[in-house]
Amino acid sequence: MGRLSWRLSEVTDVRHENARVVTLALQVPDWDGHLPGQHVDVRLTAEDGYQAERAYSIASAPDGSRVELAVERLDDGEVSPYLAGELRRGDQLELRGPVGGYFVWEPDRGGPLLLVGGGSGVAPLMAMVRHRAATGSQVPTRLLYSSRSLEDVIFREELERLDAAGDGLTVTHTLTRAQPPGWTGYARRIDAVMLEEVGWRPGERPLVYVCGPTRLVEAVAGQLVALGHDPARVRTERFGPTGVP
Amino acid sequence: MGGFISRGFRGRRRAGAEQAARLPPGQYAESGFPVLTAGPTPRVDLADWRLKVEGLVRNPQEWTWEEAHALPGSSFEGDIHCVTRWSKLGTSFAGVSVDTLLDAAEPLPEASHMVAFCYGGYTTNLPLEDVRGGKAWVVWEHEGKPLPAEHGGPARLLVPHLYFWKSAKWVAGLRLLDHDAPGFWESLGYHNRGDPWREERYWGD
Numbered sequence: 001m002g003r004l005s006w007r008l009s010e011v012t013d014v015r016h017e018n019a020r021v022v023t024l025a026l027q028v029p030d031w032d033g034h035l036p037g038q039h040v041d042v043r044l045t046a047e048d049g050y051q052a053e054r055a056y057s058i059a060s061a062p063d064g065s066r067v068e069l070a071v072e073r074l075d076d077g078e079v080s081p082y083l084a085g086e087l088r089r090g091d092q093l094e095l096r097g098p099v100g101g102y103f104v105w106e107p108d109r110g111g112p113l114l115l116v117g118g119g120s121g122v123a124p125l126m127a128m129v130r131h132r133a134a135t136g137s138q139v140p141t142r143l144l145y146s147s148r149s150l151e152d153v154i155f156r157e158e159l160e161r162l163d164a165a166g167d168g169l170t171v172t173h174t175l176t177r178a179q180p181p182g183w184t185g186y187a188r189r190i191d192a193v194m195l196e197e198v199g200w201r202p203g204e205r206p207l208v209y210v211c212g213p214t215r216l217v218e219a220v221a222g223q224l225v226a227l228g229h230d231p232a233r234v235r236t237e238r239f240g241p242t243g244v245p
Numbered sequence: 246m247g248g249f250i251s252r253g254f255r256g257r258r259r260a261g262a263e264q265a266a267r268l269p270p271g272q273y274a275e276s277g278f279p280v281l282t283a284g285p286t287p288r289v290d291l292a293d294w295r296l297k298v299e300g301l302v303r304n305p306q307e308w309t310w311e312e313a314h315a316l317p318g319s320s321f322e323g324d325i326h327c328v329t330r331w332s333k334l335g336t337s338f339a340g341v342s343v344d345t346l347l348d349a350a351e352p353l354p355e356a357s358h359m360v361a362f363c364y365g366g367y368t369t370n371l372p373l374e375d376v377r378g379g380k381a382w383v384v385w386e387h388e389g390k391p392l393p394a395e396h397g398g399p400a401r402l403l404v405p406h407l408y409f410w411k412s413a414k415w416v417a418g419l420r421l422l423d424h425d426a427p428g429f430w431e432s433l434g435y436h437n438r439g440d441p442w443r444e445e446r447y448w449g450d
Contacts, residue, residue: 003449008249043271044251052256053330078258078273086253094249099447101433102283180419191371214280220284231285232366238281 004096006043007066007079011091017154019072021086021120022167023059026068026093031065034058036127037104037237040097044079052161054079057124057237059155061131067095072120072152087188095161101223103209103237107137110205114199114226116142116190116220118212124237126155127210133162141169144198146190146216149178172198190216192223204227213243267324267334269441275331278387280395283429287365287394294382294399296346300359303351304427310399313383316341316349321382321403326441328408338392338403340384343376346419356421360428363400364415369428370437371411372402373421374445380406383416408439408446 013025034040039057060068073084087093105113115125120209122145129143147153153173163171173188174194186194200206208229210220217236225231258273259265268274291310297305307315320339326332352373360370375381382403385392392398397414404411410430431437436445445450 004447037315044254044255044256045249045388046254047250050256050259052254052258052273055329078256081257082251082254091252092249094251099434102429214395216287217282225285231287234285236282236284238279 004099006094006096009093009095011087011089011093011133012066014087014089018152020084020152021070021072021154023086024071024083024093025060026067026069026095026161028065028067028095031067032098033062033064033065034098034107035101035104036061036131038098038127039071039124040095040098041099042069042083043080043094043096045080045094052078053100056083057127059123059126059130061127061134063134070120070123070126081186096243103235104210105131105207105209106133107135107139109201110206111137111139111141112140112200112204114206114208114213115141116145116195116208116210117143118190118216119148120154120189121212121237122154123211125209129159130163133165133167136167138168142198142200143171144174144190144194145171146174146176146212149175150180150183190220190223192227193216195220195223195227200234202230205230205233207233211232214238260285260341264334267402268332269326270442270444272330274334276333278333278336278396279281279327279329279331281327281329282395282414283367284365289364289394289399289415291399295417296400298346298350298421300421301353301356301423302347302421303353305350306346306350309346313341313400314385316345317347318390319382320386320444321384321405323405325405325412327437328410328435328441332441336389336431337384338384339386339389340382340400340430342379342402343381343383343402344379344417346383347373347377347421350421352421355423358422358425360420360426361413361416362418363413364417367413367415369402369411369413370426370431371407372425372449373439375411376404378402380404406440408436408441410435411439415430 009026297413
């Protein structure tokens with residue numbers, strides 16, 4: 001296989017998903033496509049040649065030369081404030097990829113599927129449910145998505161539409177810090193009880209993908225194993241700020 | 246792609262000269278210790294923990310936790326580099342040198358490579374020249390404390406001159422071979438050797 005070469009993409013759209021998260025739609029020349037769950041490396045270059053590289057999950061389903069990244073702005077970050085604050089339509093962005101061959105799902109891998117996301121960690125899971133819908137897949141899928149508040153939920157309206165499509169996808173939210181008046185859903189961090197209520201029984205042998213901050217991923221993966229799920233069918237990806245939780 | 250400038254990007258994490266000299270290309274200094282794993286963290290009871298050296302050796306070895314700690318100790322102080330771009334400068338680990346483990350097992354002359362295998366099923370491959378001569382350890386302490394499970398405890402391999410996915414967490418043993426055999430990430434798009442100074446991140450780099 002040849003080297004993953006750096007490509008100069010063009011920003012075709014910038015969408016503000018919430019106060020901290022921006023979706024960048026990119027047109028990537030000669031893009032070979034990607035699998036849902038894969039990521040790209042992004043490289044920024046200053047005028048004096050200084051460079052900074054980071055990895056971002058692809059949030060869009062495979063779609064020709066179009067790639068969408070959901071970027072959460074981290075106040076002490078170096079790359080995310082630029083991507084989520086400075087980049088505009090028509091700007092160029094250097095990237096290479098796709099990267100990663102384990103945290104990926106396609107319809108022919110089957111299910112049932114349990115997707116567990118925290119915060120902007122929902123991005124690669126979004127690529128999976130979007131691809132599932134685009135291909136007409138009926139694989140039974142449950143998405144459990146933890147956010148701080150309703151305003152923090154990314155892709156909220158699109159997830160409502162996908163959930164309402166009646167094709168075997170259900171979306172369950174938990175809001176850990178603030179809930180709107182009349183909220184009847186979960187209002188705490190994901191725990192074993194919630195995983196039992198929302199997820200599949202271990203005997204149904206679901207494929208599980210967990211993505212979010214380290215603390216969420218460690219806790220959820222440990223609870224799933226304790227509930228009796230096969231560790232080999234639980235795939236994890238850490239997402240968000242680096243550093244200890 | 247030479248000459249491209251990211252409009253409006255100035256960079257906020259420029260390292261000082263001394264730090265910059267220690268950072269391989271594309272890396273930045275990270276003060277924390279990020280956790281990256283492909284699956285759930287295995288929990289290994291110390292009473293059940295074993296460390297093996299097997300394959301092309303004259304005397305296959307298997308140590309218990311107490312027996313491994315009775316081997317001559319060895320420590321590392323220096324820098325580690327993760328393929329996800331963070332480097333941790335000036336950290337330390339303690340355990341036992343891989344030289345000590347291999348010497349006890351007496352590798353056969355035809356042994357040229359090894360696969361580290363782990364609790365949880367992870368594997369990674371290394372040529373013996375990358376783990377011989379004081380370049381690799383099996384460690385159970387990080388900065389003076391027991392290695393936490395999410396960082397590979399009870400014990401992990403430590404090969405600090407290569408990207409950190411080679412430093413396999415939850416190591417259970419070393420299998421010596423007369424050929425190379427790509428491990429988990431090496432079969433999924435990541436570079437077979439992973440030298441950070443040559444920026445060997447992915448296949449073809």
